[in-house]
Amino acid sequence: MVATGLGRSYAGAAMDQPATRMDPVGSASHTHVTFDDGITLECGTTLRRHTVAYRTYGTLNADRSNAILVCHALTGDQYVAEPHPVTGKPGWWDSVVGPGRPVDTNRFFVICPNVLGGCMGSTGPLSNRELPDGTVVDEPWGTDFPPITIRDMVRAQKRLIEHLGIERLFAVIGGSMGGMQVLQWAALYPDAVFAALPIASASYHSAQNIAFHEVGRQAIFADPDWQNGQYWRGGRIPARGLAVARMCAHITYLSEEALTRKFGRRLQNAPKDSTEAISLFGEMFEVESYLRHQGSTFVQRFDANSYLTITRAMDYFDLAADYGGDLADAFRGSRTRFLLASFTSDWLFPTTESREVARALNRAGANVSFVEFPTDKGHDAFLLDEPDFHRALAGFLRGCALHARLDA
């Protein structure tokens, strides 16, 4: 199922230039395409060259009508349905994308790109810096990488879709920040999106969410190894700061109920070799151990400057603001079919925010399905085994295929 012949042949035809890699992400080379006709970002900066790393699954049909774009969340990447090349863990949406899964790769051609600003092969702060005259120097952008927006990410993805010869996507799907991209796709390219599925998402990033992001960023800044973002000079990464950022963010992905169910107040012995302050107590709560594990595994696969760039992109997102303040104006006249889905215990992207989008789509006269799933798993639920959610995804896509006259 991994990388069909089509995916490979496109990768071969592209201008293969291994993206610059550095620790901690490793130097694995990712399938990608580089565009050298320039992309002007919302901030005004033009990148003369930009690379989009991506994976594909399944087969594009003859009339190129069965393509589904999957947009990943803040710390996701293009390895949606196959083992991750760095961590070896299963794809981040293995339960949703694959043969016989709700996004069935036996039927659909699935494309998942790494976002602009990311660190898995797409152009981002890890890529070599481009001077205004277009020459590329042998040093990463770091924090000088231009600020990226969700719209910039989507425009880069549009280039990839065109490169793959696809005029209209059957569906665009994504959760959390992926859902923001879905909404942006539907607003920017309504005729190129037959169905849009923003999951556990919102049309703007709330003040509370920006606040949590800022805590994470400050944790990175506070790490002495961050070195004002030029950490490659010292050969170290701000692992502690990035881990704390991840730990803080991870709490927001869960719910009190899920934490209580999984860990309660249970204690365990602190690791004997731990040099950290927690070992002073001789014991630690299981939830502490869990969070530390989340933090330490994260830094192996994610770049701190990418984390800064992408969290900022989410914070900037406010789709209605781009359309004079009324979200409905972003979707006026849209023929796209929407499925909005949210989860009862998600307090990061609560149902009220999905409902706001649903109502704006109603005002725009768009075709909307909207359902909230009961779960105690918090925001993370969209990534986990939620049978009702998965059945709804599959059913919605089946219904859309009927309306799109997409043959099985």
Added chain:
Amino acid sequence: MSTLDPVRFLAKNMRVDLALIAGMIEPNTRVLDIGCGDGMLIDHLFQTKGCDARGIEIDMAEVTRAVVHGLPVMHGDADIDLEHYPDGAFDYVVLSRALQAVEKPRAVLQQMLRIGTRAVVSFPNFGHWLVRWQLLSTGRMPMTATWDRPWHETPNIHPCTIRDFFVLCEEEGYVVERWLATDDGGRRAPWRRASRLANMFGEQGLFLLRHR
């Protein structure tokens, strides 16, 4: 919000009711079904009449069932969510057996005829002879096959009779283009043209309305 379902048809009678409502709807039109349940009517309208039919439902389990079946249904409340639709967005707005369960029936009807050119409304008739007889003979709130929950449990907070509904339409300036009274199985009753008889023997009323 009550957790109890408003009066609904028994499943065995669903098809008959759908056929009556569908009979009032022209092919290839835009339809919004309020309180659409698992979406049986909108599926029927799409499959048999090529309608662009969508639904709103307040019960999340029903919404999930509808979406799983690939039907465009959103979670929403007739009392709250209709205001978010633009004027004239639909050719027909359907409210089947839910008028008696909404908070503000009059406002919901106004919204229906704002967002739709026509409204199809059905409701259980509180003027049915058995309801009248029970109230008269026992002096207590009626309990029948249709009105089957005690007064303190029922989500059907605004019962009305077929004559009440005619009066409301008159007051609001709605034209009753078609109407009929049926038994609880949704079968058409023979007293179609005599509203007083219909109000006595019809277990439910079904109306097709438009603005004057």
